[in-house]
Amino acid sequence: MEMQAVQQPVMPQLNRPAPDFTAKTTQGEKSLADYKGKWLVLFAHPADFTPVCTTEFSAFATRAEQFKAVNTELLGLSIDGIHAHIAWTRSIKENFGIEIPFPIIADLNMKVANAYGMVQPGASDTSAVRATFVIDPDGILRAMIYYPMSNGRSVDEVLRLVKALQTSDEHGVATPEAWQPGEPVIVPPPHTDAEAEARKDQGYEYTDWYFSKKTL
Known part of the structure; x- marks a missing residue:
């Protein structure tokens, strides 16, 4: 009896063009081209209305102005629909007093998640893991960070990394x-x-x- 091969995720590569995308978000349609000339932090979370993800999105929201100060935009993603995203962000505002200022991709067909290797068969076949991608103003993928489902990432570290990359480029x-x-x-x-x-x-x-x- 033949064993079916496990499909491995397609992984983007550092210092190569980031995978292109056009997707529906909570702030209308967005594409990678919309961020040309700015740094972009694209980050995935497993699901809306989950506690660890709520802490991460709250942290990104409270630091959004610090990212903006270094010419960096934020873009979230999960394999949930627009209405789930809207309901979740409204819940965060109501229960935690934090407004989510950045768009969130609704990736129901998993097209963006698969292009960026966010779906990891060893962790989850139906959710995006905690993946973070730093893309420079020319659309080049400069950094990738993956976290397991059980542990939240450090938003301060992502901000520090962006500043470090910008310093390396400039000097x-x-x-x-x-x-x-x-x-x-x-x-x-x-x-x-x-x-x-x-x-x-x-x-x-x-x-x-x-x-x-x-x-x-």
Whole structure:
């Protein structure tokens, strides 16, 4: 008896164009092209009216202005319908006093979820896992974060990551673990023996030829 192969999710790739989409949302039809020129955080949740998702959406909502301040838009998604989304956001406002200012994709046909690898057979065949995608102003996928169904993600970490990516792009540097704006950044390592030898005299916070920091 032949065993049926488990269909693996299609996974988008970092530093490649993000999968295109056009979808119905709580704020009308939205497409990836609508966000050209801005950073976009696209994030999925398993279902409306679930407690962990409620905490995450509340956190995204209360930080929406901080994302906007760094040219970043928010876009939620779940495999629920428009009316479920509307009822849930109204419930959040009524029970928690938090208004959800960003649109939520109604992905009943799972088209966007499948394109972004949000449906994970090992976790759920009918819901999108807690996936977060950071897309840059040119539509390039720059970061992906996946969380299990049982544990909420850190919205502060998503905001920190966006700021770190923007800093790396603007200044051609890397950022260390848990970096926050204003802290020293990592200078790219040299590529020749001569450059390595000269590195300690270039005015950086020098530890070794491959590890130097500077303050922007």
